């Protein structure tokens with residue numbers, strides 16, 4: 203609950219000056235309000251940084267940077283920190299809320315921004331489960347003009363959903379928070395503060411809030427995925443659709459006993475299998491599917507496990523690495539996904555360690571699709587996946603699952619002990635700040651090692 207509350211506060215803080223516009227009612231209070239918003243955002247970013255520190259080095263850095271940027275914004279207003287302390291005291295005692303309610307009493311109808319501002323203040327004072335808070339957000343939804351109030355509506359819907367209300371969060375509100383952390387948030391800020399892009403976006407989805415199916419079907423068209431209304435649920439790596447909630451739509455993710463990834467640590471069992479790769483060059487086919495960058499591979503590239511051939515279907519990236527070795531993640535990991543003629547899946551994991559530039563990844567990043575969308579095949583660009591493999595093929599191996607919904611089990615993982623380099627710049631250029639599922643319980647599984 204604490205976490206969803208932080209998300210709501212962050213979401214509200216990001217809505218920015220619009221939401222806190224109600225502070226104009228008393229000039230003196232205005233700066234205090236901004237400070238409160240910034241402080242909340244800064245605290246949330248700091249909390250995110252702490253959380254990320256426990257799970258991933260790379261995303262922690264991004265969150266720390268975000269926190270630092272917010273703190274910098276905070277600095278020039280240092281003189282008013284005392285006022286902030288007073289405001290905070292007023293907040294916790296409910297005095298600020300009472301003041302505002304008194305000031306609004308004479309008004310027949312509040313503007314949407316003021317109504318959301320009032321609800322936000324209730325949220326901060328009374329919490330997200332208080333009936334008055336929920337009522338205030340409900341009212342904000344009622345007075346909203348759906349057409350050009352998308353951000354307001356999203357904030358209210360997210361707050362109500364976090365409060366346990368059965369409110370459908372519009373599909374347009376979802377993807378932003380679904381896929382990542384710092385970078386996505388920045389996009390969201392840009393969108394929210396730039397009226398032009400906002401108007402453009404709302405223009406393309408005039409009734410997205412009321413007509414979720416329409417927006418959904420359209421986005422599936424764009425993704426090149428099947429067009430099915432309400433059929434494909436959204437999932438992501440953070441927030442309302444983060445890994446801890448995948449199990450609601452995809453039961454195996456929560457109930458499976460052989461889930462991936464694992465924190466790889468002893469005791470190990472001696473491996474008998476031998477593994478070798480025979481990958482071939484072919485035309486580059488690359489896609490940003492909204493969850494990762496994936497390269498689809500033409501038939502002919504094979505992995506041999508005890509001389510049994512598995513066809514390489516595709517490979518994709520996670521940042522940071524999903525697998526940990528003795529509790530430590532690497533900067534990234536590449537998962538090479540294979541299937542044998544009987545339909546059995548095997549994933550070869552190559553850990554990427556921060557160091558020199560990787561020429562293979564350079565070719566891929568030079569040909570990255572601009573954003574989420576269908577597969578692209580840049581004219582005349584060939585690629586050999588073998589370029590991304592280390593020379594040594596010693597590995598750790600265990601029985602696991604897909605690391606993304608639907609988390610299907612029966613996938614054998616081979617994580618190579620030898621790492622390959624990726625430069626810091628290349629890690630930063632990967633368009634997903636965090637797309638790693640947390641490590642899963644081992645449940646007595648053997649990890650073999652050669």
Ligand SMILES: [Zn+2]
Nearest residue numbers: 518520537605
């Ligand atoms: Zn993967």
